Amino acid sequence: MAASMNGICRLLMRRFSSGALVKDITQHGSGCSNNEMTVKGWIRGLRRYKDVTFIHLNDGSSINNLQVVAATRNLPQDISFGSSVEISGNVKKSKASKQEYELEASSIQVIGGCDNSVYPLKYKAGHTPEYTRQLLHLRSRTNSFGALLRIRHSATMAFHSFFTSEGFMNVHTPILTSNDCEGAGDLFTIKPACSELDGTDDHFFDRDAYLTVSGQLHLETVCCSHGRVYTFNPAFRAENSRSRRHLAEFTMVEAELPFTENISDITNCMESMIKRVTEDVFTKSSDDIQLYNNHIARGHTEKVEKCLKKPFIRISYKEAVHILQQSNNVWEFKPEWGADLHTEHEKYLVAHCGDRPVFVVDYPASLKAFYALSNDDDDKTVSAVDLLVPGVGELIGGTLREHRLDVLERRLTDLRIDKEYQWYLDLRRYGSIPHGGFGLGFERYLLFLLGIDNIRDVIPFPRATHYCPL
Secondary structure: OHHHHHHHHHHHHHOOOOOOOOOHHHHHHHEEEEOEEEEEEEEEEEOOOEEEEEEEEEEOOOOOOOOEEEEEEHOOOOOOOEEEEEEEEEEEEOOOOOOOOOEEEEEEEEEEOOOOOOOOOOOOOOHHHHHHOOOOOHHOHHHHHHHHHHHHHHHHHHHHHHHHHOOOEOOOOEEEEEOOOOOOOOEEOOOOOOHHHHOOOOOOOOOOOOOOOOOOHHHHHHHHHOEEEEEEEEOOOOOOOOOOOOOEEEEEEEEEEEEOHHHHHHHHHHHHHHHHHHHHHHOOOOHHHHHHHHHHOOOOOHHHHHHOOOOOOEEHHHHHHHHHHHHHOOOOOOOOOOOOOOHHHHHHHHHHHOOOOOEEEEEEEEHHHEOOOOOOOOOOOOEEEEEEEEEEEEEEEEEEOOOOOHHHHHHHHHHOOOOOOOOHHHHHOOOOOEEEEEEHHHHHHHHHHHOOOOOOOOOOOOOOOOOOOO
């Protein structure tokens, strides 16, 4: 039995480190009970009594702290809330109800002190998101943002797992590009900081270059040789907005499906992805999700689970406009055919459909990019879809791609961009295939998942108009 326990204990002593993780001890403490362990982390709580002191230690691996019991007389003088420490001792069964195991300290070493008189984060203080946004370099130390980072990681891995299990290949699309995928013109232009590298006659790249707004067009090139592909990459948009929903730098999850001529293939993939990724995150990050559900957006988890249990609803853009026009709402933007759907419209449609995710399909051609496949209605509409979800509005946008060379060539000529996109036309000239895809805003997905009100609170280092600290 002792040999078995020692074996588990050795497993908890992680490779590439001289200590165990807090989460390993709190979850598997029985495997190393009465064994000497070393843990390194930061002090999240310190309760001193005459003979004994209780230390709450966290290393970021879990929302749950490891309680350390130490003799007060043996504490280093410079130990304090926020200090980084190395603690060795025996794992014991805890007598307290809040944790199953604790560490009985035999030695404590302060690695980095923390002067609490000037430290911006205070013990047991409920710091607001507005306050911690001013401390981007420190806010990962708070319970809520620490949980957010673990949830982001879990969601990232869940998306990769979903696509891998469905036979998609990951492609690293470029951040620097010479095309405007969305055609909206909200681009960041790239140029060297050193003027000697960018003369007046020639650009560094011999052409204008931008930060990408989407990896879709590059993804399509690989789709036309390898089939199912996806990317998980940063994207950038120079949109002059300071709203709670917009960022200048964000993350896009984009996928392309080959050999499809039915928008249902795209919507089915989108629906399956949202449901499976959400279930995976709720399962693997249950403690962190619970913190948000209990203290930040009360009861939100149940709302998400409820809305994902039933099939998503599907309506046409024409039906959506009719529903909006029949309502008694006073709109800031009048709903009418040919006008884009705004957030107020999107949220109303979701509520109208019973707070369930809604696919809106078959948009007017004028509202979508040049690559969208024309429907058989004299080019009035295209085979495009937006997924609207509770609390957020648009979460995913997708289209079938125009694969007919003559149609796409005519469209690019009309837009006077045919010369720039000859390479894109080549995909239709040589072994063209019907295909389609979609793009999901990762940060918006986290808003939906957690019930957060401000998109700057679901990304470690937000960038927006007039806001680029660090």
